[in-house]
Amino acid sequence: MPDSPNHAIVYGASGLIGWALINQLLVPYPATNTFKKVTAVTNRPLDLSETYWPEPDSRRPELQLVSGVDLRGWNKTTLLERLRQRVENIEDVTHIYYLVFTAMDDDIEEVATNRRMLQNVIDVHNLISPKLQFVAFVGGTRGYGIYSPGGTFTPPLHEEMVKNLPPDYAKTVVYPSYREILDTSSAEKNWTWCEVCPDAIIGFTPNGSQFSLALHWAQYLSLYAYNNGIGPHTQGNSTNPIAKIPFPGSLAGATSLFSPVSSTRLAQFLIYASLHPKTCGSGQLFNIADQETPSTYGSLWPHLAKWFGLIGIAPSEPGPETEYNKLKVGEMPEEVSSLAPGEYIAKYRDVFAQWGCQKAVTGGVGAGNRQLDSVGYWLTFDRQLSLERLMGTGFEGGRGRDPVQGWVESFGLFRRAGLIL
Ligand SMILES: NC(=O)c1ccc[n+]([C@@H]2O[C@H](COP(=O)([O-])OP(=O)(O)OC[C@H]3O[C@@H](n4cnc5c(N)ncnc54)[C@H](OP(=O)(O)O)[C@@H]3O)[C@@H](O)[C@H]2O)c1
Known part of the structure; x- marks a missing residue:
């Protein structure tokens, strides 16, 4: 078989x-x-030896890591020069995967900044990657408007929606701008494009992430288990082998329908x-999820807690009859009976250092901390995705996978990487 000419670049x-x-x-x-x-x-700099990516062998494509590329700080000219200098064979690039996102407090500024970054990347490749x-x-x-209290559309959410x-909401989200850029920039070119839409993504990162719910809850559950005498660092010292941990949210947050996806399945699609x-080009949008059958956080929680030796139970906070279902994105109720996961992690973070988990001290969830704490409180409405279009593509993973699998795979990697105990 002749060698593949394909060169993927992942931002x-x-x-x-x-x-x-x-x-x-x-x-x-x-x-x-x-x-x-x-x-x-x-x-950010990345140490290849700490990525846990597959080691080189005869089957593996060649990998080049190019760190220190600041798309926000660099203009088009700088980006063009630096990529030319640092990416070997940039003229051979065949596939671009654009996964950069910078979260900012001001939505309009966030849109403008993220828009400019993608525009620069595409303009540069249009010049140097024929x-x-x-x-x-x-x-x-x-x-799909889920940042509006109560959501915007009646689920299941279809791509056409x-x-x-x-318009007032659309201008606070960058995705419509990305579509515009890609439509315009691909006109009369030999390339095409698509967009993939996940809800919560469950997966591993070696050095933190702005919005990793799996990492946020894993650190919470890990410290909670430790403080209750459970887990690999407390062997023989178990003070409470049946510690219960309530779901960090309201009853409505635990029972509303949604469609999580593991990062592995998202990547494969x-x-x-x-x-x-x-089949998949021409600017099409595809929803993606682990399964067509929606999940609830309440049904996942006991499985997640169990991995840490804990018993995950129903939320201790009131249900939908309270004012909780009027909360906006990232808002928490004023009175919550226990510490939110992020507050709990901040309080006990020293335990990670004490056991040599340095990565857990420096590599948490960053900018998304508050929003992730509030997930169980403000997401009180159904928001499941339609997978009809995905299944029509012939994607072999169309059959789906158990949503718990992505969580436990991530937990195992977090432990291996020293991000949890
Ligand atoms: N997390 C979720 O559950 C979720 C769910 C639905 C949709 N999404 C969407 O998925 C996209 C990616 O999010 P994610 O969760 O993968 O976020 P993430 O884990 O925080 O990754 C964001 C990436 O952007 C890079 N980046 C940020 N600022 C940069 C800059 N100035 N120059 C170059 N690279 C920069 C980061 O690089 P460094 O780490 O090197 O700084 C990082 O690799 C976003 O559009 C997000 O809205 C995420």
Whole structure:
């Protein structure tokens, strides 16, 4: 078989989606010789030996890690020069996966900043990568209006609905701008593009992430178990082998329907879509989830707690009849009977240092801390995704996987990487 000419470049390779995507490209998914080369671009420095990506072997595509690429700080000229200097064979790039996101307090500024970063990346590749075939980016259910209290559309959420997003809300989300950029920039070019829409993404990152719910809850559960004498560091010293931990949210937060996805499955579909431009290109949007049957946080919680030796129980906070269901994105009720996960982690973080988990001290969830604390309180409405369009693509993973699997795989990796006890 002749060598594949495909060269994938992944912007945001250190993030929640980016890590999983590089991992799958190197596995190699879907088969040996799909990609010849993979370039992983990151902003923060990344130590390859701490990424847990597959080691080089005869089946693995060649990997180049290019760190210190600050898309926010660099203009187009700087980006062009630096990429030319630092990315080997940039002229051979065939597939771009764009997974960068910078969260900012001001939504309008956030849109402008993120928009400029993607525009620069695409303009540069249009100049220097004549073999480009496909661009894929990841949006999210924010693009279906879930940041409005109570949501915007009646679920299941279908891809066509994004066209009816109220204009005042649409201007606070960057995804419509990304679509505009890619539509305009791909006109009369040999490449096409698609967008993939997940709700909560469950996965591993070696050095934190802005919005990793799995990491946030794993650190909470890990410290809670330790403080109750349970877990690998308390062997023989168990003070409470049946510690109960309530779901951190309200009853409505625990029972509302949603569609989580593991970062592995999301990554596999991104690769699949990019290799099937006829079926998946032309600027189409695809929802993605682990399963067509929706989940609830309340049904997942006991499984997550169990991994840490705890008993996950129903929330101790009141239900939907309270004012909780009027909360906006990231808002917590004023009175909550116990510490929120982020507050609990902050209070006991020293325990991680005490047991040599340095990564857990420095590599938490960063900017998304408050929003992740509030997940169980403000997301009190159904927001499940329709997977009809995804299943029509022929993606082999269309059959789906158990949503608990992504959590426990991530927990195992967090422990291996010293991000939890
Ligand atoms: N997390 C979720 O559950 C979730 C759910 C639905 C949708 N999404 C969407 O998925 C996209 C990616 O989010 P994520 O969860 O993967 O976030 P993430 O884990 O925080 O990753 C963001 C990535 O962006 C990179 N980045 C940030 N600022 C940069 C800059 N100035 N220059 C270059 N790279 C920069 C980061 O690089 P460094 O780490 O190197 O700084 C990181 O790799 C976003 O559009 C988000 O809305 C996420």
